[in-house]
Amino acid sequence: MRDPQTGDIVDITIKGARVKREGSPGFTIFDIDGHGHNLTLMTALSAVSVEVVEPAAPAEWPPRLGDLWRDRDQELWFAVSVGANIEFVSGLAGELGTTPPAELNRACGPLTLVRREHTEPAEGSWPPRPGDVWRDSDGDGWKAVDTPNGVEMTMYEGNTPSPAEWVQDNYGPLTFVRHEPPEATK
Incomplete structure (x- = not known):
């Protein structure tokens, strides 16, 4: 070509x-x-x-910890935490192992969200939410801030924020430190 x-x-x-x-x-x-x-x-x-x-993925994508999804064959899949990632485990009794979401969506999609139990992310869960403070692999602190592009992260107040996934890929693994109420982040 x-x-x-x-x-x-x-x-x-x-x-x-x-x-x-x-x-x-x-x-x-x-x-x-x-x-x-x-x-x-x-x-x-x-x-x-x-x-x-x-459609490549449903509007509710990506899966969150605790989600229950159904594949095209009506099989149920639970979203579980595997390290810093969310993966799926089959709801069938006796099934072992986990499957990354993109792989499951390609092989068994379209996937449909059945239930999202937690609408507010748990403290320290990924992706970060405004006010979360994280520490990178060098020990530097990063704060999650709300921007027109969504939630991004900044190392120092006043610096240009960067996408959270980029920070994780380039400075990670990131470790959750604390959540500061949004009023305290101003």
Whole structure:
């Protein structure tokens, strides 16, 4: 396959993009990677056709600790904590082992959320919530703050916040220290 050349007409596929919100009339904003990188498409033009061929994951994705999900064969799966990750364990008696969510969704999807028991995340659970303070592998503190891109993390007050997953990938593992009420984070 050759690289696209100026003037080529191409079809573009972005897998796993989440519809973030409707923008101005005729525009749709997509979160393309879960890390605050957005793509805005003008969908009102007749030259642009946005087609959802197959949903990649349900709107409730990603799974949270304690969730109960059902696969396409009606089998139940529980979301459990495995280290810093959430994985699925089968609800069938005698089944052992865990399965990463993306792998289960590919193999047995579409998955449907049956029950989300905890709507408020437990203290110290991932992803961080505004006011959470975490310590990285070097001992530096990171505070979770609310931004227009969602909850992000900053090492020092006034610094530009970074996506929480990026901080975890580049400075982790992160360890939960404490939660400060949002009023205390100002």
